[in-house]
Amino acid sequence: MDRIIAKAHRTATNVVLTVTRFAWTEEGQVASRKLLSNSAARARLARAIAGEVRRRGIDGINLDFEPIPNGQTANFVKLVRAVRSELDAVRPGLDLTVATTGYIANYDVAGLTAPGAANAIFIMAYHYNGAWSNRSGAVSPLH
Numbered sequence: 001m002d003r004i005i006a007k008a009h010r011t012a013t014n015v016v017l018t019v020t021r022f023a024w025t026e027e028g029q030v031a032s033r034k035l036l037s038n039s040a041a042r043a044r045l046a047r048a049i050a051g052e053v054r055r056r057g058i059d060g061i062n063l064d065f066e067p068i069p070n071g072q073t074a075n076f077v078k079l080v081r082a083v084r085s086e087l088d089a090v091r092p093g094l095d096l097t098v099a100t101t102g103y104i105a106n107y108d109v110a111g112l113t114a115p116g117a118a119n120a121i122f123i124m125a126y127h128y129n130g131a132w133s134n135r136s137g138a139v140s141p142l143h
Contacts, residue, residue, distance in 0.1 A: 014059035021065045029069045036075040050086035060095025068106035077111040097122045
């Protein structure tokens with residue numbers, strides 16, 4: 001991985017680490033609630049992420065938590081703000097994005113992109129067409 005990162009940087013390509021936490025099962029929902037509802041756990045994760053950014057010399061982070069369990073929307077914003085703060089301590093200007101599903105009901109987009117939070121939202125629109133569709137089509141149509 002270090003060689004890949006170095007090669008990307010030699011070609012002026014930014015490297016962004018994606019941190020995932022999936023909660024598509026009941027077990028995943030419980031684990032996500034446990035993480036997001038615990039301020040010490042959020043702070044520990046934010047420090048660990050920043051430490052990996054520092055260690056690897058990468059250019060940013062994409063947080064891919066999907067879906068956000070009911071009742072954890074505000075805590076997810078707190079996590080994003082904690083990650084932003086830790087990243088700024090490593091090097092101001094590091095990129096921080098949040099991946100959301102196309103169904104953004106449990107994502108506070110305004111809070112996630114407010115000052116002191118993420119730079120942008122990355123909408124994953126996989127749900128538009130797939131193996132379940134009656135006909136083929138774009139995964140992320142522009143309409």
